[in-house]
């Protein structure tokens with residue numbers, strides 16, 4: 001297959017981890033005889049610096065033309081002045097909206113080898129396999145915003161059609177899994193949530209009678225995610241609840257550095273694939289960022305936009321094997337056990353007599369490539 005893949009590395013650790021994801025896709029192309037063409041575009045702070053805009057027209061045009069887009073991360077202290085009119089995050093939000101990517105898939109699958117990295121007890125993590133479907137182009141993120149000296153307003157609105165289409169994506173995914181859907185809202189307070197709930201109640205029995213569903217209030221869902229994560233299969237929720245719950249859910253896995261995501265629109269082609277972690281400016285440029293989430297995002301790209309399932313599975317297996325063999329970047333080493341590396345020698349914690357040093361970004365990606 002021939003495919004054009006847009007690469008928007010963005011800011012902070014974005015360029016470092018995206019470079020490794022591209023290397024992994026290159027290797028897949030060799031192994032499976034595909035022709036992937038990569039074209040880079042500017043997004044976020046890097047784009048503001050170069051053009052004054054967080055999403056330059058050339059970047060949007062590239063993403064619209066591409067079969068899929070691989071994205072790193074946007075944002076950083078350089079552009080985070082709260083008074084700034086132009087911010088990196090606007091570029092990401094505009095891109096999601098302009099491409100019509102309303103469904104954001106965030107799989108949460110803890111890895112046995114990393115149970116001591118997660119702050120959650122091991123027995124609660126066994127068998128956990130959750131797919132969060134976050135609505136991505138509506139709600140409070142995209143409502144009208146106003147600000148005066150003494151007041152600020154963020155409007156939250158959802159249309160019936162916006163709710164229906166994302167619920168359909170989630171229910172379809174549930175059908176291919178354990179056939180259980182949890183719809184998360186705040187229907188005891190918010191009108192948008194009451195419309196959400198009513199829509200689910202009409203749509204599920206009519207179109208997905210084979211999928212069991214429940215409603216859960218978002219505050220309660222935040223608790224149950226930690227108390228009994230195994231009970232969840234597919235979760236569908238609105239934009240901001242999904243943003244918050246998936247950072248929380250990443251702790252089931254142990255690190256944000258392991259969670260990929262796929263943002264999809266009406267067509268499978270033209271999706272946007274990015275790790276859920278941010279630009280991590282504190283560790284940017286040091287070659288120590290965890291590339292696994294970016295590489296797993298590349299696997300989601302293969303699966304969802306290019307329909308290359310065996311290739312996606314091969315790449316995911318290679319990541320799991322790298323983890324299994326103990327090639328762990330710093331964020332995957334339990335606190336108090338990591339050796340901070342050569343820069344600060346002799347700092348190993350007493351409970352870890354012979355800890356392995358943390359893997360660099362390159363070494364972790366090399367371990368993945370070695371398994372392909």
Ligand code: IPM
Pocket residue numbers: 074075089092093243276
């Ligand atoms: C995410 C991020 C973004 C979001 C930010 C960077 C705008 O947190 O993808 O989860 O809130 O959607």
Ligand code: MN
Pocket residue numbers: 243244247276
């Ligand atoms: Mn987020």
